[in-house]
Amino acid sequence: MGFELLQPRSLAEALEMKKSYGEEAKVLAGGTDFLVLLKDQKLKAEVVMSLRGIRELNFIRHEEGKGVTLGALATHGAVAASAIIRQRFPDLAEACAQVGAVQVQNLGTVGGNLCNASPAADAAPPLLLMDASLILASARGERRISIHDFFQGPRRTVLQADEILKEIFIPQIPGRRGATYLKLGRRKAMEIAIVGIGVAIHLNGSDQVVSDCRIALGSVAPTPLRARHGEEILRNQEIRDELIEEAAEVAAEEASPISDVRASREYRLDMIRVLCRRAIPAALASARGNKVEGLS
Amino acid sequence: MSDYYAVGKSVSRVDATAKVTGEAVYTADVMLPGMLYGMAKRSPYAHARIVRIDSRKAEALPGVRAVITAENVPGVLLGLKLQDVPILARNEARFAGEKVAAVAAVDEETAREAINLIEVEYEELPAITDVEEAMKDGAPLVHDNLHTYAGLPAPVKHTNIFFHETFSKGDTAQGFAQADLVFEQTFTTPIVHQGYMEPHAALVDIAPDGGVTVWSSVKVPFRVRAIMAEIIGLPITRVRVIPGFVGGDFGGKGMVLDEPLCYYLARKSGRPVKMVMSRQEEFLAASPRHASIIRLKAGVSKSAELVAWEANAVFDSGAYAGYKPGVGLGGTKKLAGAYRVPHVRIDGYYVYTHTVPCGHCRAPGDPQASFAVESFIDMIASRLKLDPFCFRWLNALEEGDLSPTGEPWKAINLKETMTAAVNASGWGKPKPRKHYGIGIACAERPTGTGESSAVVIVSGDGSVNLITGSSDPGTGSRTILCQIVAEALKVPMDRITINLVDTDSAPYDQGAGGGRTTFVAGLSAYRAALEVRKQLVASAAKLLKCPQEQAQDLIEARDGFLFVKSDPNKKISYSQAVRAAGKSQLIGEETFSCKEMDDTCFATHIAEVQVDAERGVVEVLRITAAHDIGFAINPAAAEGQIEGGIVQGVGFALLEEMQRAEGKVANPTLTDYKLCTSLDAPEIVTLLVEGAPGAGPFHAKAIGEIPTCPIAPAVANAIFDAVGVRITELPITGEKIVKALKESGASRPVPVAVGKER
Amino acid sequence: MKIPVTLKVNGETYDLVIAPYRTLLDVLREELQLTGSKKGCDVGDCGACTVLLDGKPVNACLVLAATVQDSDILTIEGLAQNGKLHPLQEAFIKEGAVQCGFCIPGILMSLKALLDENPSPTGEEVKAAMAGNLCRCTGYSKMFKAVESATSGLGR
Structure with a gap:
């Protein structure tokens, strides 16, 4: 894996480098996926650009009334430990706390997790629930895209050759939001999800009627995805067991899992149903417990 | 509390400080000036003819100092008994991962690049990767010339079944005729890896005079010496093997892997060469535990006594058999459990396939046998509507019984372990929750035999050296040996020094393994210490004016002093005794060898689990493990063996499987080959059942291997108790449980047995 | 092409010239002879190479040495202080x-x-x-x- 190493100290410098090297310069953030791919010779790199030295990308910033912005270098560990994230986006905190184990959480970044575009990326389902947007920067300027438009397939994103993911913006969500991320692996740590499910429930006024329900699935399709038809079943409804059951069924129909060394397609489909049945009530309970209006 | 001076105590390990500070040197940590990094090129095909190897590009790469193929190494076949393993594949590669060439370069990166530059033209051949297909007449042969191989236990020709062993007692036809009920069931277990944390490492340096020094991560330095000397054609004394600290073994560090390649690369390059296997290589081509297919058949009387038992086991050996010291596996003999059965017939088949070659793994064959037998026993009990404990108790071996294969064992302590485990666990208590389950399983495994030597030196200042070639792959055996010597000499532990010594500096030792170290190395150390103590006493007798002929009886030792029992105030120090002998040091030595053994060990494990029936996720809450240990020389070390064995067993039960796709290992990483993490380990209650007259020093028995045997069936039985489904194929994944629950239509037990009409 | 790299390990500063692709683990073990950190898998699955980077545990096998020149690195060799075990x-x-x-x-x-x-x-x-x-x-x-x-x- 012999390569040239670029170590920009500022975003501007990084963007200039990316401009001149383009596709050739592979971007290294935490390294927990990237270096493994390099070592396994699944990825070839002539030039590697490490973002580690760019302090300005390592932050978690909350702006009341607007939302939370994660710098591209915010690690899973930092996100999982962030008071504001834990309070307002517990699903994201839970997801980040379930990535690998402590060592990987301290290195791996949420930004890297997204750019790596693994269908099993733990951070993706919660960010899909939040309709997060991504700020992609290049020497040409910046563009903001929805996370829903970011993934193109396994290990493929819309990032252009000269672009770098700069920030992840999580908009403030009106009303009361409760959410959870459930990950199924075979061990209690050091796992790549067999199925990962995020569910968010929004309440607006009433404790009974769900103003919005969002379901996101990981590891069960070429990219992480929202189960929009499943969500539809619960939206503006008073939640009953039969509806949860139905939403879980429909969500499973929206997935297209494969069989691999980790699990079969059938088991994954079963587990979408099971995890939905568990996550929906959990998210609802969390939303009901969340008495502060305008949180999130 | 015992009256012992140094044994029976949980003293700290002699090497613990070196290990907690990072100072302990393992083989991969050794760096020599000018050392090159070696790496192997491996076949991607399960079976292929090697048409041509072109290494010119690799040789031309700057920094590459040697490239070798089969042409550069002797055509010998290696093996611990059956000799079938080439140093590098010659003409034919028999499994995906087999070494076909090797390079040595100035750094790892260059070596890797060189490996990529070696061009190998293969002609892919049909691979036989299913063990049952491989057994059929006319199946393609993995080894055409099997009949010419040295070490074949019995002549066979044109077959993939290189060994068929049988054990029998009584007459099973008669036994089944007497039975009121007959049950049959098939079980399977996958290939699992030993999972030692330290990958294999080897380093070879050749002196200008041709003398060879080998650093190796294996636990059998003298075996490595013999194998290397034979390959090279040197007297064994010209090969010196320096063991490092061994980072875990579990049976996987008993045979040379890259040592011969290092030698030939060193010879070609004129530089020392080190090879360290990557974790991926460990999975592709080390020597893991055999997959098995085990068919059991039992005949039971109306009064629930076992009357006949047949077992048929097929062990998939992969492409080679040379990694097994006995060609077969000890576990075959355990296929009728530790129960009283008058009529027994066991057949064990060992079969080649085009897959990763298998070897020894902690209690070779036993966990497979134990899973089958102890699950089966539970299934029969369930069918008979008997409590699984009671059914076992009714049939459990007792003092005076012959073993299932007709051997007279002494001190059969099975029931003592059953009682201890049941009393300390939740057995028989009301279930605390839905989908909680409890399961029991028993095991038996003999103390190991072998040969070991020790030298004990008492120096002029009274300090003591223990010199032994016995390896300690992490078990604590070197500490235990020191405790034994401290006990014999009655000197404090801190007065005794034990160093890691090479094959030139220590007398022969067969190596760790098979549960032999405490017994064989322990007795040799004990006797060597007693021998030197005799000399000390004889010398002290002169100073104490004690008649020589009575000295050995009248003189006692304590804290490094000698005195006449009747006058303990008049003491002679060891230092004075050595000097009074007119020498600078006194030396005791002993070589102890034992080939036959009637001493065996028993264990009972009880598993308590909570099953999430929707996801199939099993949480092992607690394991209660009772072990017939004879005497625990170091209780903490014994507990450590048990706790480690249990967690390894939980992995075997629930997580671990080297998956294969067309013969290739499909999950060669620690991401997808899952060892238990700290969060997956159950609570463990360890019960050391002492008192049986074990064969080892102070009546110690063996403890290294048996703890990993009864776990999988105990867990499987607990799962059955929890949710009513019986999984007969390891590992018991959530997926299998969910599927079985679906098929059984909720929690009804699956019928397993065919009642016989009479 | 090798590059100059300065590492702060266990309170000592080391000036090295290394290839940019080398991991912190390899550099600790082979350049600094700090072999206490072990290579059990080299891909972050086993944790045997865990060191502290500015006080946080990380897999040294997943860090390029050249990218952590601003950090304090603590390895097992630096755990005991002044000859006193932790x-x-x-x-x-x-x-x-x-x-x-x-x-x-x-x-x-x-x-x-x-x-x-x-x-x-x-x-x-x-x-x-x-x-x-x-x-x-x-x-x-x-x-x-x-x-x-x-x-x-x-x-x-």
């Missing part, structure tokens, strides 16, 4: 938590980071802190006990 080291010895020892340096570093942040962890917190460090020998039991013993000794 309470965790003492406790691991005393409780028999060490077997083959290969995983021990990494585990001690993970636990040191835990105790620095949380001197009185619960049992679950201890387990979670160690979950990225595989051990095949001990079954973890005696390690849990050792942490308990070390934390009670830290004056809980």
Whole structure:
């Protein structure tokens, strides 16, 4: 894996480098996926650009009334430990706390997790629930895209050759939001999800009627995805067991899992149903417990 | 509390400080000036003819100092008994991962690049990767010339079944005729890896005079010496093997892997060469535990006594058999459990396939046998509507019984372990929750035999050296040996020094393994210490004016002093005794060898689990493990063996499987080959059942291997108790449980047995 | 092409010239002869190479040495201070938590980071802190006990 190493100290410098090297310069953030791919010779790199030295990308910033912005270098560990994230986006905190184990959480970044575009990326389902947007920067300027438009397939994103993911913006969500991320692996740590499910429930006024329900699935399709038809079943409804059951069924129909060394397609489909049945009530309970209006 | 001076105590390990500070040197940590990094090129095909190897590009790469193929190494076949393993594949590669060439370069990166530059033209051949297909007449042969191989236990020709062993007692036809009920069931277990944390490492340096020094991560330095000397054609004394600290073994560090390649690369390059296997290589081509297919058949009387038992086991050996010291596996003999059965017939088949070659793994064959037998026993009990404990108790071996294969064992302590485990666990208590389950399983495994030597030196200042070639792959055996010597000499532990010594500096030792170290190395150390103590006493007798002929009886030792029992105030120090002998040091030595053994060990494990029936996720809450240990020389070390064995067993039960796709290992990483993490380990209650007259020093028995045997069936039985489904194929994944629950239509037990009409 | 790199390891500064692709683990082991950090998998699955980067445990095999020149690196060799073992080291010895020892340096570093942040962890917190460090020998039991013993000794 012999390569040239670029170590920009500022975003501007990084963007200039990316401009001149383009596709050739592979971007290294935490390294927990990237270096493994390099070592396994699944990825070839002539030039590697490490973002580690760019302090300005390592932050978690909350702006009341607007939302939370994660710098591209915010690690899973930092996100999982962030008071504001834990309070307002517990699903994201839970997801980040379930990535690998402590060592990987301290290195791996949420930004890297997204750019790596693994269908099993733990951070993706919660960010899909939040309709997060991504700020992609290049020497040409910046563009903001929805996370829903970011993934193109396994290990493929819309990032252009000269672009770098700069920030992840999580908009403030009106009303009361409760959410959870459930990950199924075979061990209690050091796992790549067999199925990962995020569910968010929004309440607006009433404790009974769900103003919005969002379901996101990981590891069960070429990219992480929202189960929009499943969500539809619960939206503006008073939640009953039969509806949860139905939403879980429909969500499973929206997935297209494969069989691999980790699990079969059938088991994954079963587990979408099971995890939905568990996550929906959990998210609802969390939303009901969340008495502060305008949180999130 | 015992009256012992140094044994029976949980003293700290002699090497613990070196290990907690990072100072302990393992083989991969050794760096020599000018050392090159070696790496192997491996076949991607399960079976292929090697048409041509072109290494010119690799040789031309700057920094590459040697490239070798089969042409550069002797055509010998290696093996611990059956000799079938080439140093590098010659003409034919028999499994995906087999070494076909090797390079040595100035750094790892260059070596890797060189490996990529070696061009190998293969002609892919049909691979036989299913063990049952491989057994059929006319199946393609993995080894055409099997009949010419040295070490074949019995002549066979044109077959993939290189060994068929049988054990029998009584007459099973008669036994089944007497039975009121007959049950049959098939079980399977996958290939699992030993999972030692330290990958294999080897380093070879050749002196200008041709003398060879080998650093190796294996636990059998003298075996490595013999194998290397034979390959090279040197007297064994010209090969010196320096063991490092061994980072875990579990049976996987008993045979040379890259040592011969290092030698030939060193010879070609004129530089020392080190090879360290990557974790991926460990999975592709080390020597893991055999997959098995085990068919059991039992005949039971109306009064629930076992009357006949047949077992048929097929062990998939992969492409080679040379990694097994006995060609077969000890576990075959355990296929009728530790129960009283008058009529027994066991057949064990060992079969080649085009897959990763298998070897020894902690209690070779036993966990497979134990899973089958102890699950089966539970299934029969369930069918008979008997409590699984009671059914076992009714049939459990007792003092005076012959073993299932007709051997007279002494001190059969099975029931003592059953009682201890049941009393300390939740057995028989009301279930605390839905989908909680409890399961029991028993095991038996003999103390190991072998040969070991020790030298004990008492120096002029009274300090003591223990010199032994016995390896300690992490078990604590070197500490235990020191405790034994401290006990014999009655000197404090801190007065005794034990160093890691090479094959030139220590007398022969067969190596760790098979549960032999405490017994064989322990007795040799004990006797060597007693021998030197005799000399000390004889010398002290002169100073104490004690008649020589009575000295050995009248003189006692304590804290490094000698005195006449009747006058303990008049003491002679060891230092004075050595000097009074007119020498600078006194030396005791002993070589102890034992080939036959009637001493065996028993264990009972009880598993308590909570099953999430929707996801199939099993949480092992607690394991209660009772072990017939004879005497625990170091209780903490014994507990450590048990706790480690249990967690390894939980992995075997629930997580671990080297998956294969067309013969290739499909999950060669620690991401997808899952060892238990700290969060997956159950609570463990360890019960050391002492008192049986074990064969080892102070009546110690063996403890290294048996703890990993009864776990999988105990867990499987607990799962059955929890949710009513019986999984007969390891590992018991959530997926299998969910599927079985679906098929059984909720929690009804699956019928397993065919009642016989009479 | 090799590049100059300055690393701060265990309070010492090292000026090196290394290839940019070399991992912190390889540089520690081969350039600095700090072989206490072990290579068990080289891809972040086993934790045997765990070191502290600015106080946080990371897999040294997943870090390029050249990218951590601004950080303080602590390895197992720096855990004992002035010849005095860390309470965790003492406790691991005393409780028999060490077997083959290969995983021990990494585990001690993970636990040191835990105790620095949380001197009185619960049992679950201890387990979670160690979950990225595989051990095949001990079954973890005696390690849990050792942490308990070390934390009670830290004056809980």
